[in-house]
Amino acid sequence: MRRETLENALFRAGYLAILTFMLLPLVVVVVTSFAESGNLAFPPESYSLVHYRSFLEETRWMSAFDNSLLVGVGTTVVATTLGVTAAFGHELDDGRAGQLLAPLVLVPLLIPPIILGISMRVYFVRAGLDASYLSIILAHTLWATPLVYFVMRSVFSRFDWQLLDAARDLGAGPIQSFVYAVLPNVKHGIFVGALLAFIVSLQEFVMALFLSSHGTETIPVVAWQALRQSLDPMVSVVSTFLILISIGAIVIATIATNLDWLSKQLS
Amino acid sequence: MSGTQSSLPAPIARLWEPLRKRSRSKRALLLMAPLLVFELLLFVAPFLILLRISLTGGSSDLRYAEGTWSVDGYVEVFTNGVLLEPIIYSFKLGLAATAITVVVALFYAYAIRRAEGLVKSALLFSVVLPLLTTLVIKTYAFRPLLSPNGTLNDVLLGLNLVSEPIQFAPGTVGVIVGQVYIVLPYAVLAIYSVLSTMDWGLVEAARDLGASRPRSFLEVVVPQAMPGIIVATVISFAWSVGAYAAPGLLGARDQAFAIEVEKRLLSNLQWEIATAYSVVMLVLMLVSVAVLTVALGRFGGEMEYA
Numbered sequence: 001m002r003r004e005t006l007e008n009a010l011f012r013a014g015y016l017a018i019l020t021f022m023l024l025p026l027v028v029v030v031v032t033s034f035a036e037s038g039n040l041a042f043p044p045e046s047y048s049l050v051h052y053r054s055f056l057e058e059t060r061w062m063s064a065f066d067n068s069l070l071v072g073v074g075t076t077v078v079a080t081t082l083g084v085t086a087a088f089g090h091e092l093d094d095g096r097a098g099q100l101l102a103p104l105v106l107v108p109l110l111i112p113p114i115i116l117g118i119s120m121r122v123y124f125v126r127a128g129l130d131a132s133y134l135s136i137i138l139a140h141t142l143w144a145t146p147l148v149y150f151v152m153r154s155v156f157s158r159f160d161w162q163l164l165d166a167a168r169d170l171g172a173g174p175i176q177s178f179v180y181a182v183l184p185n186v187k188h189g190i191f192v193g194a195l196l197a198f199i200v201s202l203q204e205f206v207m208a209l210f211l212s213s214h215g216t217e218t219i220p221v222v223a224w225q226a227l228r229q230s231l232d233p234m235v236s237v238v239s240t241f242l243i244l245i246s247i248g249a250i251v252i253a254t255i256a257t258n259l260d261w262l263s264k265q266l267s
Numbered sequence: 268m269s270g271t272q273s274s275l276p277a278p279i280a281r282l283w284e285p286l287r288k289r290s291r292s293k294r295a296l297l298l299m300a301p302l303l304v305f306e307l308l309l310f311v312a313p314f315l316i317l318l319r320i321s322l323t324g325g326s327s328d329l330r331y332a333e334g335t336w337s338v339d340g341y342v343e344v345f346t347n348g349v350l351l352e353p354i355i356y357s358f359k360l361g362l363a364a365t366a367i368t369v370v371v372a373l374f375y376a377y378a379i380r381r382a383e384g385l386v387k388s389a390l391l392f393s394v395v396l397p398l399l400t401t402l403v404i405k406t407y408a409f410r411p412l413l414s415p416n417g418t419l420n421d422v423l424l425g426l427n428l429v430s431e432p433i434q435f436a437p438g439t440v441g442v443i444v445g446q447v448y449i450v451l452p453y454a455v456l457a458i459y460s461v462l463s464t465m466d467w468g469l470v471e472a473a474r475d476l477g478a479s480r481p482r483s484f485l486e487v488v489v490p491q492a493m494p495g496i497i498v499a500t501v502i503s504f505a506w507s508v509g510a511y512a513a514p515g516l517l518g519a520r521d522q523a524f525a526i527e528v529e530k531r532l533l534s535n536l537q538w539e540i541a542t543a544y545s546v547v548m549l550v551l552m553l554v555s556v557a558v559l560t561v562a563l564g565r566f567g568g569e570m571e572y573a
Contacts, residue, residue, distance in 0.1 A: 007480050015378035015390065018371060022393040025408035025448065026400060032411065042411040042418050082302045089298025101299055104306050110501070110556060112509020114525040115317075115545045116310075118532060122320065123313035142309050145302065174294065203401050206511050206525075223403045227516060239404040246399035250392070263391050263456055 026243055033236035055237040060222060067133070068202055068218040074137035075144050075201035080194045082141070083148025088182070091156040105146045116142065117210035124211065131213035139207040144197035151196065155189030195253060202242075321542035340543030350527065350544060354551070357524040360439075361508035364446040368503040369496060371447070372454035376495070377488060379455070380462040394459075398452040406445045406516050413441045413517070434519075441517035446507050453506075454499035461495030462488070490566070497563045501556055508552050524548055 028042050033051060035044030055061055086105070090098035108116065116139065124135040159182065167177035183190075205220030212221055219238060226232040324337030344350050379390045397405055412418045413436035420432040435441050469491070473483040489496070514523035528548075531541040 011378070015375060015382075018375045018378075019390060019393050021448070022397055022451070024412070025405045026396065028408040028411060029404060032408075041416075082305055085298045086302035089295040091295075093292060093295035093299065097296055097299055097303075101303060101306075104310075105302065108306075108310050110505040110553070111549060112505075112511070112525060112552070114509065114511050114528060115549055116313075118528070118541065118545060119313035119317040120309070122316055123309075126316075138309055141305070145305070149302070199399055203399075205401070205403055220401045220403045223401065223407075224512075224515075227403065227407050235404065235407065239401065239408075242404065243396070243400055246396060249399060250395055263395055263459065 029236050029239040030243060032233060033240045035233055035236075051233045051237045055234055058234070061219075061234070061238060063215075064217055064219045064222040067212075067216055068220075070133060071136050071140060071208075071216075071218055072198045072201040074133065075140040076194050076197045078137060078141045079144035079148050079197040080190065083145045083193060083197075084152050084190055087149050087152035087156055088178075090153060091159075091161075105149050108142045109146045113143075113204065113206035114210075117207040120207065121210045130211070131216060133216055135211045136208050136216060136218070137201075139211055140201040140204055141197075143204060143207075144200040147196045147200060148193035151193040152186070152189055155186050159185055192253070195249065199249075317542050318546060320538055321546050323539050337539075340539040341547065343540050344544050344547050350540075353522055353524045353527040354548060356522045357508050357510070357548075358551075358555070360442060360446065360510065360514070360523065361504050363443050364450065364507040364510075365500055365503040367443070367447050368450050368454050368507075369499050372451055372458050372499055373489070373492065373496065375451075376455050376458035376462050376492070377484065379459055380465070394452045394455050397448070398456075402449060402512050403516070405448065406512050409441060409445050409448070409517055410436060413444065436517045437519040438517075439519070439522075442510075442513050442523075445513035445517045446510050449510075449513060450503040450506050453502050457498040457502065458492050458495035461492050465491045493563070493566055497560060500559055500563060504559060505552065505556055508555075509548075 032042055032044060034047045034049065035041070036046040036048040036050060037044065086101065090101065120135065120139050121130065124130045124132075129135045163181045163185070164177055167181035172180065202218075203220065205218065205224055208218050208221050209224065212218065217225075219242070223235045223238060226235055321340050322336055322338065324335040324339055375390070375394075379387060379394075382390055410417070414420075415432040415434045417436075419435065420429075423429045424432065435444070465488070470483055470487050473487045474480070478486065509525060510523060511525035511529075514526055518526070524544075528541055528544050531537050531544065
């Protein structure tokens with residue numbers, strides 16, 4: 001019995017340590033955003049809102065925020081469309097095309113983004129698309145689509161396909177039967193897929209670093225450049241906003257689905 | 268659709284009929300076509316151009332010497348120690364970060380699987396929130412924690428555990444901690460999604476039959492979790508070998524492959540070397556991912572999406 005209690009205590013200590021490790025950096029970011037001094041220390045010596053004020057006066061961050069949003073929405077639309085249609089097609093398909101598609105979609109996720117960034121930069125310069133929003137959106141789509149695609153494949157694999165056949169038998173056309181028979185049953189999946197695509201785009205910065213110009217740089221790109229020069233408390237301010245947005249997204253997603261289900265879909 | 272059949276000339280009908288029967292499969296192809304075209308245009312084509320540039324003789328720009336063929340870039344990569352070292356460093360980083368990540372993730376995913384109610388929600392939240400936070404930002408947060416005058420050293424000095432500050436970051440320790448932090452959420456979720464569908468009765472049966480807790484974990488839970496462990500390993504390894512943010516923000520010198528290749532591209536403007544370097548790295552990485560997958564696959568389980 002004593003061994004049992006000891007094991008339990010160790011087990012609990014173990015996961016609490018990891019829990020702390022997971023949340024600590026985020027706590028550091030939020031707390032340092034309220035620091036008064038410019039040098040980054042944790043915990044800070046004194047607190048103030050000075051960096052928040054300068055953040056609101058800084059137009060570079062504000063335009064980066066707009067850029068991030070624009071690129072994120074663009075990526076979400078393109079990746080969700082491509083991912084959902086392809087996963088649906090893969091499910092209907094009984095041939096070999098789908099088996100070829102899966103690895104082709106998966107591999108970009110494993111390739112170091114710096115290599116993808118280099119190859120796409122070369123490519124977009126030749127296509128005359130360098131430094132455009134479109135180039136960043138397409139690059140992010142390359143990373144976001146596999147996630148949408150695999151979420152949708154697992155959703156579709158649990159879908160009762162007889163419903164689709166029934167709709168077809170009752171005279172619905174391909175689009176009608178998709179909208180009325182399939183869509184209501186998979187909308188949670190599509191929502192999670194789209195959310196994932198948006199998050200991927202919001203986070204990604206290596207490809208964006210290679211593909212953006214001063215006018216199209218996203219938040220992580222500006223943050224990266226600011227941090228490479230010095231530790232900038234302004235980055236903490238931006239990050240705090242982003243963390244708040246993330247918490248908001250989790251809350252919304254939890255209401256729409258539930259956390260356990262969501263986290264399974266995220267993997 | 269079938270009404271047109273009789274009006275078709277016989278030879279065409281003979282060709283058309285099998286196609287008509289496979290209309291479902293054609294529709295499937297039509298649905299998959301956009302993604303296929305996208306992958307060919309945005310992934311395969313750019314990569315082929317990259318490959319082509321790596322085989323030219325000297326180029327300082329995107330306007331590489333058209334029509335020339337040369338393997339000088341590759342020779343340079345394999346003979347220049349300055350270029351080989353970052354590759355070795357990146358692979359060491361990949362192995363270290365992956366080993367730590369997978370062990371910690373397995374434990375944490377198991378803890379989430381066992382937890383209930385509010386504790387379970389808190390543990391899941393702690394995984395999902397970092398996942399949603401920008402990589403650059405969560406990595407940089409380790410600077411004030413791990414630097415010589417940072418929080419960890421303050422604590423260690425305060426407890427008299429060390430006599431002078433240790434430089435965790437910038438340095439290799441910092442890079443590994445940062446990289447583990449980046450990939451851990453993905454690894455935890457990959458393993459958790461498998462564990463959550465696991466039949467818990469098996470663990471209880473093992474315990475009833477007298478297996479200790481660690482033993483039931485190692486002999487029942489781990490084999491069941493193998494598909495998730497493989498996914499976690501592949502993701503952690505691939506992303507750590509190619510890591511750019513953690514070495515860039517927490518590294519001491521520019522040691523990692525990604526940093527070196529960026530330097531070659533943007534400062535030195537040696538495109539044929541930089542592209543050859545990328546190709547070599549990519550091949551090494553994909554081969555080692557394949558070897559890892561096969562090796563782990565022998566312990567049971569199949570990779571879900573391969």
